[in-house]
Amino acid sequence: MLLVGTVVVDSSTVIHDGAVVVEGSTIESVGERADIIERYPDHERAEYDVLLPGLVGGHIHSVQSLGRGIADDTELLDWLFDYILPMEASLSADEMELAAKLGYLELIESGTTTCIDHLSVAHADRAFEAAGELGIRGVLGKVLMDKNAPDELLEDTDTGINETERLIRAYHDSFDGRLRYAVTPRFAVSCTEDCLRSARAIADKYDGVRIHTHASENRDEIAKVKESTGKRNIHWLDEVGLTGEDVVLAHCVWTDESEREVLAETGTNVTYCPSSNMKLASGIAPILDYLDRGINVALGNDGPPCNNTLDPFTEMRQASLLQKVEHLDPTATPASAIFDMATINGAAAAGIDRVGALREGWRADIIGLRTDITRATPLHDVLSHLVFAARGDDVQFTMVDGRVLMENGTVTCVDADAIREETTEISSNLDIKQSVTY
Amino acid sequence: MLLVGTVVVDSSTVIHDGAVVVEGSTIESVGERADIIERYPDHERAEYDVLLPGLVGGHIHSVQSLGRGIADDTELLDWLFDYILPMEASLSADEMELAAKLGYLELIESGTTTCIDHLSVAHADRAFEAAGELGIRGVLGKVLMDKNAPDELLEDTDTGINETERLIRAYHDSFDGRLRYAVTPRFAVSCTEDCLRSARAIADKYDGVRIHTHASENRDEIAKVKESTGKRNIHWLDEVGLTGEDVVLAHCVWTDESEREVLAETGTNVTYCPSSNMKLASGIAPILDYLDRGINVALGNDGPPCNNTLDPFTEMRQASLLQKVEHLDPTATPASAIFDMATINGAAAAGIDRVGALREGWRADIIGLRTDITRATPLHDVLSHLVFAARGDDVQFTMVDGRVLMENGTVTCVDADAIREETTEISSNLDIKQSVTY
Numbered sequence: 001m002l003l004v005g006t007v008v009v010d011s012s013t014v015i016h017d018g019a020v021v022v023e024g025s026t027i028e029s030v031g032e033r034a035d036i037i038e039r040y041p042d043h044e045r046a047e048y049d050v051l052l053p054g055l056v057g058g059h060i061h062s063v064q065s066l067g068r069g070i071a072d073d074t075e076l077l078d079w080l081f082d083y084i085l086p087m088e089a090s091l092s093a094d095e096m097e098l099a100a101k102l103g104y105l106e107l108i109e110s111g112t113t114t115c116i117d118h119l120s121v122a123h124a125d126r127a128f129e130a131a132g133e134l135g136i137r138g139v140l141g142k143v144l145m146d147k148n149a150p151d152e153l154l155e156d157t158d159t160g161i162n163e164t165e166r167l168i169r170a171y172h173d174s175f176d177g178r179l180r181y182a183v184t185p186r187f188a189v190s191c192t193e194d195c196l197r198s199a200r201a202i203a204d205k206y207d208g209v210r211i212h213t214h215a216s217e218n219r220d221e222i223a224k225v226k227e228s229t230g231k232r233n234i235h236w237l238d239e240v241g242l243t244g245e246d247v248v249l250a251h252c253v254w255t256d257e258s259e260r261e262v263l264a265e266t267g268t269n270v271t272y273c274p275s276s277n278m279k280l281a282s283g284i285a286p287i288l289d290y291l292d293r294g295i296n297v298a299l300g301n302d303g304p305p306c307n308n309t310l311d312p313f314t315e316m317r318q319a320s321l322l323q324k325v326e327h328l329d330p331t332a333t334p335a336s337a338i339f340d341m342a343t344i345n346g347a348a349a350a351g352i353d354r355v356g357a358l359r360e361g362w363r364a365d366i367i368g369l370r371t372d373i374t375r376a377t378p379l380h381d382v383l384s385h386l387v388f389a390a391r392g393d394d395v396q397f398t399m400v401d402g403r404v405l406m407e408n409g410t411v412t413c414v415d416a417d418a419i420r421e422e423t424t425e426i427s428s429n430l431d432i433k434q435s436v437t438y
Numbered sequence: 439m440l441l442v443g444t445v446v447v448d449s450s451t452v453i454h455d456g457a458v459v460v461e462g463s464t465i466e467s468v469g470e471r472a473d474i475i476e477r478y479p480d481h482e483r484a485e486y487d488v489l490l491p492g493l494v495g496g497h498i499h500s501v502q503s504l505g506r507g508i509a510d511d512t513e514l515l516d517w518l519f520d521y522i523l524p525m526e527a528s529l530s531a532d533e534m535e536l537a538a539k540l541g542y543l544e545l546i547e548s549g550t551t552t553c554i555d556h557l558s559v560a561h562a563d564r565a566f567e568a569a570g571e572l573g574i575r576g577v578l579g580k581v582l583m584d585k586n587a588p589d590e591l592l593e594d595t596d597t598g599i600n601e602t603e604r605l606i607r608a609y610h611d612s613f614d615g616r617l618r619y620a621v622t623p624r625f626a627v628s629c630t631e632d633c634l635r636s637a638r639a640i641a642d643k644y645d646g647v648r649i650h651t652h653a654s655e656n657r658d659e660i661a662k663v664k665e666s667t668g669k670r671n672i673h674w675l676d677e678v679g680l681t682g683e684d685v686v687l688a689h690c691v692w693t694d695e696s697e698r699e700v701l702a703e704t705g706t707n708v709t710y711c712p713s714s715n716m717k718l719a720s721g722i723a724p725i726l727d728y729l730d731r732g733i734n735v736a737l738g739n740d741g742p743p744c745n746n747t748l749d750p751f752t753e754m755r756q757a758s759l760l761q762k763v764e765h766l767d768p769t770a771t772p773a774s775a776i777f778d779m780a781t782i783n784g785a786a787a788a789g790i791d792r793v794g795a796l797r798e799g800w801r802a803d804i805i806g807l808r809t810d811i812t813r814a815t816p817l818h819d820v821l822s823h824l825v826f827a828a829r830g831d832d833v834q835f836t837m838v839d840g841r842v843l844m845e846n847g848t849v850t851c852v853d854a855d856a857i858r859e860e861t862t863e864i865s866s867n868l869d870i871k872q873s874v875t876y
Contacts, residue, residue, distance in 0.1 A: 012876050068815070069822040075768045106812040278759035279826070281768040308827040309813050314752070318759070321716035325760075330513045330719035336876055374544040375747050375830075377506070377858045378865035383876045384507040388717070388746040392813075393831040420815045427816035438450050438774060438821050 001404075002043035003397075004033050005368060006382055008052040010344065010357040011336035014382050020051055022364040025176070025402035030358050046407065048368025048397050050382060053357050054113025054137075055312040055367070056346025058271035058298025059212075059250035061118050061305075062103025063088070063096055063127055066427055068304035070434035076218040076280045081150075084305055087432050088120040089152035095426060097126035101419050103303075104134045106310040109411060110392020113137055113365040113400045116212055116248055116271070116300070116350050118184055121145055121153045121160075124167055132175040135405045135413045137365060139210055139350045141184030142167055144199060148190045161198045168206050178401055180352070182212035182248070188225045188233055193240055200241030210246050210351050213237075216259070217251035218282045234259035243268045248349045250300060251276075252290070253283040260286070264293040269349035272341065274318040276302035284326045287319075287333065298349040299341040311392035316342050320387060335387035368397030370409075439842075440481035441835075442471050443806060444820055446490040448782065448795040449774035452820050458489055460802040463614070463840035468796050484845065486806025486835050488820060491795050492551025492575075493750040493805070494784025496709035496736025497650075497688035499556050499743075500541025501526070501534055501565055504865055506742035508872035514656040514718045519588075522743055525870050526558040527590035533864060535564035539857050541741075542572045544748040547849060548830020551575055551803040551838045554650055554686055554709070554738070554788050556622055559583055559591045559598075562605055570613040573843050573851045575803060577648055577788045579622030580605055582637060586628045599636045606644050616839055618790070620650035620686070626663045626674055638679030648684050648789050651675075654697070655689035656720045672697035681706045686787045688738060689714075690728070691721040698724070702731040707787035710779065712756040714740035722764045725757075725771065736787040737779040749830035754780050758825060773825035806835030808847075 007018030009030060019036035021029040021043060029036060037045075064084060071083035091099060100119075107115055114137040119127045124142035131138050144160040145153050155163070164183055172181035183199045185191040191199075203209045216222055216233045225233045234255055237243055245267035252263065252270045263270060272285050290297050299319055301310045316338045323333040344356035354362040371379055375389055398406040405413040445456030447468060457474035459467040459481060467474060475483075502522060509521035529537060538557075545553055552575040557565045562580035569576050582598040583591050593601070602621055610619035621637045623629040629637075641647045654660055654671045663671045672693055675681055683705040690701070690708045701708065710723050728735050737757055739748045754776045761771040782794035792800040809817055813827055836844040843851040 014876055066816060069818045069827065072819070072822050072826065073769045073772045079768075102812065102815065109812055275759060278763040279768070281762040281766050281770070283766060284763060308822070311813065314755075318756075321713060321756075322763075324719040325716040325722060328719050328721060330517075330717070331511045332719070334511045372858065374540065374547055374854070374858060375749065377540065377861050378504060379862070380507045380865070380870075380872050381510070381874070381876075384510050384746070384873075388510065389507065391829055391831060393829060416812070420810065420812060423815050424817070427818070432818075434818050435822075436819070438452055438819075 002036065002040050002045045003048065003051050003366065003368065004045060005048045005051045007358060008050060008382060008386065009359065011339040011383065020358055020366060022402050025364055027358060027360055027362050027364050029360055046397065049371040050369045051358065052367055052386065053343045054365035054398065054400065055111050055342045056298065056350060056356060057107060057112045057115040057300050057312060058248065058346045058349050059118065059273055059300030059302055060103065060107070060115040060310065061303030062115065063099045063120050064303035064305050065102040066091070066095065066099045066423065066430065067432065069308050070432055071305050072435050074435060076282055077220050079280055079306065083433055085150050085153055089150050090431065093123045093126050096120065096123035097130050098422055098426060100127035100130040101134065101414065102423050103310065104131055104136045105411065105414065105416055105419055108134060108136055108398050108405045108413065109395065110311045111367045111395040111398065112310065112312045113367065113398060114347065114350055114352060114355060116182065118212060119143060121155060128171040128179060131179055133414065135400050135403050137178045137400050139180045139182045139212065141182035141212055144185045144195055145190040146192050146195045157192060157195045157198060160195065161202055164202055168209055172206060172209055176401060180208060182210035185213045187214040187221065188236055189221055196240040196242055203246065208351060210248060211242055212248045213242060215249040215252055216254045219254055222254055232256060232259055234262050238262045238266065246351060251282065251285065253277055253285045255286065260289060260293060263295050269296045269298060271298045271300040271349060272319060273300045273302045274322045275315060276306045278322065279306050284322060287323055288327060296345050296348050297341050298346040312342055313386070313390045313392050316387045335383045338387050339383060364399055364402040366399045367395055369394040370396050440474065440478050440483045441486065441489050441804065441806065442483060443486045443489045445796060446488060446820060446824065447797065449777040449821065458796055458804060460840050463802055465796060465798055465800050465802050467798055484835065487809040488807045489796065490805055490824065491781045492803035492836065492838065493549050493780045494736065494788060494794060495545060495550045495553040495738050495750060496686065496784045496787050497556065497711055497738030497740055498541070498545070498553040498748065499741030500553065501537045501558050502741035502743050503540040504533065504537045504861065504868065505870065507746050508870055509743050510873050512873060514720055515658050517718055517744065521871055523588050523591055527588050528869065531561045531564050534558065534561035535568050536860055536864060538565035538568040539572065539852065540861050541748065542569055542574045543849065543852065543854055543857055546572060546574055546836050546843045546851065547833065548749045548751070549805045549833040549836065550748065550750045551805065551836060552785065552788055552790065552793060554620065556650060557581060559593060566609040566617060569617055571852065573838050573841050575616045575838050577618045577620045577650065579620040579650055582623045582633055583628040584630050584633045595630060595633045595636060598633065599640055602640055606647055610644060610647055614839065618646060620648035623651045625652040625659065626671055627659055631678055634678040634680055641684065646789060648686060649680055650686045651680060653687040653690055654692045657692055660692055670694060670697055672700050676700050676704065684789060689720065689723065691715055691723045693724065698727060698731060701733050707734045707736060709736045709738045709787060710757060711738045711740045712760045713753055714744045716760065717744050722760060725761055726765060734783050734786050735779050736784040750780055751828045751830050754825045773821045776825050777821060802837055802840040804837045805833055807832040808834050
């Protein structure tokens with residue numbers, strides 16, 4: 001396949017009249033349109049206004065999708081224990097699969113091609129199968145909770161670890177390698193020391209398995225960890241083995257100097273989730289400081305109940321604007337830095353090579369946007385547009401591993417209307433507690 | 439015309455299976471769908487998923503639209519004096535008209551039906567004519583600058599005031615009353631005392647004319663006002679007559695206790711522009727304090743060069759999220775408070791009655807959104823959806839004063855493609871300084 005358009009290779013290179021050739025699951029060539037067409041005259045062609053690397057959602061909760069908008073105006077721990085965990089606990093296997101499909105559909109439609117996805121305690125198989133069917137790339141993991149959880153989600157330590165190992169064997173490096181596994185303790189508040197140490201041990205046992213958890217999102221969370229362990233959260237995670245280049249810590253809003261040193265020294269990945277941190281009033285993550293220290297910072301939407309969307313373009317805009325105002329510095333997090341977070345930094349956090357830029361030999365994860373709309377007119381600067389003005393709604397084309405999941409604005413990998421209709425039908429019957437706004 | 443759908447009457451009332459009847463420029467009836475259809479069986483019907491009052495842009499720069507994305511990563515005064523004022527100065531009358539049309543087009547497409555619009559020094563007639571032609575409701579004003587301005591924008595005081603009076607006579611209460619006038623000093627930095635006092639005098643001379651200016655957006659701006667007047671900015675504006683119920687002050691980010699007392703005591707309107715304040719790193723306006731004091735707070739996108747869009751839904755989301763994180767309080771600015779800012783509060787700031795809710799006898803300014811999309815699925819709570827998940831892209835129907843400006847997603851009031859194409863053509867030839875991101 002030969003894709004033509006303005007090609008955003010990465011945050012520093014744009015080919016204004018460019019083209020990308022895809023062979024199988026790989027990018028065979030990237031260059032000037034005229035050159036490429038001359039070299040590949042017989043390839044099937046498709047044209048989009050802007051072509052760019054598929055975006056990486058560095059912290060996603062696909063299976064929370066049925067709870068979109070149910071818990072506005074609540075603080076993290078109330079939000080989690082009063083609304084979200086009861087919802088997760090209430091879902092049947094079929095409902096969990098539907099939630100996952102809805103989440104992946106929204107990601108695919110709005111330009112995310114790789115997600116680091118925090119599932120729930122039960123029915124993780126169904127999410128892996130859904131991701132495999134729809135075709136997204138991802139690092140998914142069943143959640144571990146062996147304390148401080150609603151009864152329906154509480155597992156004993158061995159059960160959770162054994163189930164994790166079963167899932168790793170079943171799904172790590174599955175679906176042509178598109179799906180990989182991350183051992184996924186919920187957070188230190190809901191996991192015993194044995195659980196956290198076992199998470200590290202099981203991750204180490206299998207090549208390429210990651211570790212993904214929440215950390216230091218909220219001050220009450222940190223207080224609880226301090227109370228039970230006597231340590232700051234990042235120090236505790238470090239002690240039990242949950243730092244390192246294979247670890248993705250979502251949020252890291254509240255960290256002190258010594259914790260930041262640990263993150264930097266261990267090469268731990270941090271995922272910045274600005275919308276979620278704002279809506280849950282968690283706080284503003286010290287992203288400039290993390291970047292200064294060389295910490296790899298990815299970007300994530302978190303989940304629909306705290307965002308309330310999975311639009312990666314809205315998240316890029318939010319990510320930059322929040323740092324600019326926090327530091328009263330308009331040069332903070334320019335478009336290029338944010339684009340890196342949403343592409344190559346995310347791929348690095350996920351531990352997936354050859355993802356996050358449009359380069360020869362790299363995996364064919366590509367999205368195409370339209371710019372024939374007022375919001376993109378005039379278009380002085382493509383990168384500025386992508387970060388500050390574009391929306392997931394502009395995405396018209398999504399390819400993962402060379403497979404077309406959406407083209408000309410129509411999802412081809414699944415019956416999108418059927419997923420939406422089934423969701424609407426099921427949601428009206430779910431017994432979900434929700435906040436009320438009017 | 440009979441519109442059916444979920445009817446959001448205002449921030450506290452939603453009719454889930456509702457209808458709105460429009461006669462001429464007025465809402466004749468609002469109620470349950472079945473009742474309304476029985477009463478008006480022969481009316482032409484149109485159906486949209488959600489019907490709500492058209493939104494009010496409480497501080498807009500339509501004529502800056504050609505500068506979308508030209509000045510990322512710059513601070514207010516550099517942004518203004520190095521990029522924006524030179525661009526405004528460079529535009530011909532035809533280009534200014536095109537810029538205005540592009541701005542109004544984006545507003546109409548994304549759901550804003552009333553704007554409080556800060557034009558430029560020259561060619562204001564062309565913006566009024568464009569607004570009249572496209573059909574938006576607005577309070578527009580030519581800018582006054584009689585000091586600290588580029589030579590091309592600098593006017594002597596009398597010239598600016600005389601031109602203002604000419605425009606008031608020509609356009610205040612024009613186009614069936616849809617367009618009204620606001621005397622529009624740029625800001626205290628660029629206006630002499632004589633200019634500011636004359637602005638008040640000329641506004642008082644004509645019934646219903648407003649005053650619209652920028653105030654206390656940025657700390658350097660405040661320092662300059664202090665240096666030249668010896669006073670804090672709001673006190674200075676108060677001294678020269680630019681406070682009161684007919685005054686709209688955009689931003690008010692940096693105000694002290696005594697200034698806030700003045701705003702409250704005088705009934706001055708404040709327009710909150712969160713995206714602009716974040717992107718220009720101006721600061722976070724003390725909106726909760728303003729609301730506590732009973733100050734009327736509207737919401738505005740500001741202009742495309744600092745936002746970089748005019749999407750009012752993105753602005754609603756931003757408005758709430760920013761206050762929640764600033765105060766580390768998830769209950770701050772719930773959806774209902776934000777919806778009020780974008781509707782009735784904006785109408786109050788604009789001084790336009792019977793706008794901002796869908797009520798019998800009120801003006802027929804109505805928009806319709808689609809919710810048959812993944813981002814709106816499931817839809818637990820309409821108001822939450824509108825503030826936290828909807829986008830201007832979802833708007834399918836826009837009516838102002840009973841005239842349909844967009845229906846079924848297609849703009850009917852103007853040739854939208856032609857405006858976009860002309861903009862793209864002209865922009866590539868404009869000699870505009872712009873920041874570079876890659």
